[in-house]
Amino acid sequence: MKADRTALLAAVLLSVYPAIRLSAQDTTAGKNVYVKWCAGCHGETGAGDGPAASTMLPRPRNFTGAVYKVRTTASGQLPTDADLMRAIDDGLPGSAMPAWKGRLSDGERRDVMAYLKTFSSFFADTSQHIAALTFSKEPGGGAGAAALKEGRLFYDSIGCRKCHGDQGHGDGPSAPTLKDDAGFPIYAADLHQSWRFRGGPTAADIYRRLRTGLDGTPMPSFSDLIDQKFLTDEQLWRLAQYVRSLSPAETPEVRDVIHAAQIAGALPAAPDDSAWARLDRYWFPLVGQVIRKPRWFAPAVSGVWVQAVHNGRELALRVSWDDRSQSPDTAWLAFERRVLETMASDDSSPPPSAAEPWPDQLAVQFPRHIPDGMERPYFLMGAATDPVYQWRWTSQPRRAVAGLARGIDQFDALPSAPAAQAVYDHGEWRVVFTRALATPDTANDVQLATGRAIPVAFFAWDGSDGEHGSRMAVSTWYFLALDRPTPASVVVSPLIAMVVTLGLGMLVIVRAQRRGGQGGQGGRGAGRRSGV
Ligand code: HEC
Ligand code: HEC
CATH class of the missing domain: 1.10.760.10 (Cytochrome c-like domain)
Structure with missing residues (x-):
């Protein structure tokens, strides 16, 4: 009886929606894949409202509308199957949408693609011809x-x-x-x-x-x-x-160790000193703080570029990051309110406070003492029993302070504030921190020493994104290494290029061996460490 009714229903449906006949087989398999891997974000009914959706900005796609971002078709047109496959295979970088190639088989990805199309009757309308635009090839002559x-x-x-x-x-x-x-x-x-x-x-x-x-x-x-x-x-x-x-030629590779070269004389204390252009930049990705409540799923700062240099007495550290607003900026208040409303539906945290003109902030974190082994304080601003030493910079008032953090909520200032100079330039902050390597307060201030692997971590807040307190972007621990000066013997024998090259080669080996003796911390080529 029941089977008959199903068959009847199927027959009726197939006559009304002939396109379903073509994909009926794929879509049963596709539905299983969808329910298991996609529905948590995109929702059972494809409306983009799965249980995890409210923690995401941009939200997961609502498939019932059949509106897609990445297409080879004209504006307002449906995507081709190849367009959908590309999104599924490679994901959408910069959003929560993962890449599925390698996680799902070719067949599963094809099946789930066919299933997505059943969420919208637009795809079933065979009178709509989906045609990719013809694109020209990149003109010759390069991008000079x-x-x-x-x-x-x-x-x-x-x-x-x-x-x-x-x-x-x-x-x-x-x-x-x-x-x-x-x-x-x-x-x-x-x-x-x-x-x-x-x-x-x-x-x-x-x-x-x-x-x-x-x-x-x-x-x-x-x-x-x-x-x-x-x-x-x-x-x-x-x-x-x-x-x-405008972007680097290659996706920035995340390296573990920031090398601060040693130079003679004064350090570049100004953010736009030409010396910075000659120094290596290191990229550190930041992610939303989602460990402690209130959590923050929509961090506006996706990473920081860091450069460092020292002269044996002082360290200069330049941190640059992209930030759309020089906060506090009332032009962004309405946007901030909309972000807070959008993210407020995360019921795992209390509703965020009203939109306020918060400043932008940055924190650079070190342990109080350089550890001998791999133990480091808790990366998320230490703990009551094991505080961390931080520099905290704010855009308003424009200043940097030093202090001890005992967890996210407790910060006690210390007298060892670094000097800080900052510029805001069309959507980018550049801040240079300068501090003596050694300070009088050896109990609380990290004593920066050459040839050691000094743990360092970064935190950023975009005030106009509603970020303050625990609503911030965080990194894990990385390392800062103050390189030792090139030995005088190398400097005074520049004529014998051969010998210099060999000498430097030896130096690298000697340093590597010495590091090995210290428990293998730091150094170029140190393996990835989770640190969290
Ligand atoms: C962790 C959450 C998450 C999961 C799981 C997820 N998606 Fe997504 N997906 C997103 C988000 C967020 C977007 C929207 C990104 C944007 O708009 O920039 C998206 C967008 C898409 C798009 C739209 C592409 C475009 O060009 O507009 C497709 C297609 C898609 N997802 C397919 C899938 C499929 C198929 C699965 C399961 C195999 C899946 N997604 C699982 C979060 C997720
Ligand atoms: C009305 C505002 C607006 C204008 C004008 C505009 N864009 Fe965009 N553009 C956006 C938004 C918003 C996004 C981000 C969309 C998203 O997050 O999915 C974007 C995304 C992009 C992207 C990223 C594409 C991708 O694959 O994610 C590029 C590149 C881009 N725009 C270039 C341009 C260029 C070049 C122009 C001028 C010819 C331009 N835009 C004009 C608003 C605009």
């Missing part, structure tokens, strides 16, 4: 200075800066007003972090996003400007190449 200059001209003239800002940090005048189609606040992409672009980091990826737009977001398609002969296809490529040039 002239090409980039031309790209920059169009960046200014077609209004990218309105949202993405003068230097592309996502701080344009319209940025605080942006929302996606569901009404959630949305950040204009930071064009200096192409590794976080949803559709991929290459100039070709960017060119395609400019042709198609990111549907469901304020990021428009610029194809019509070509049709209107406002610019040529080649000029759109130049713009894509210009945007690409």
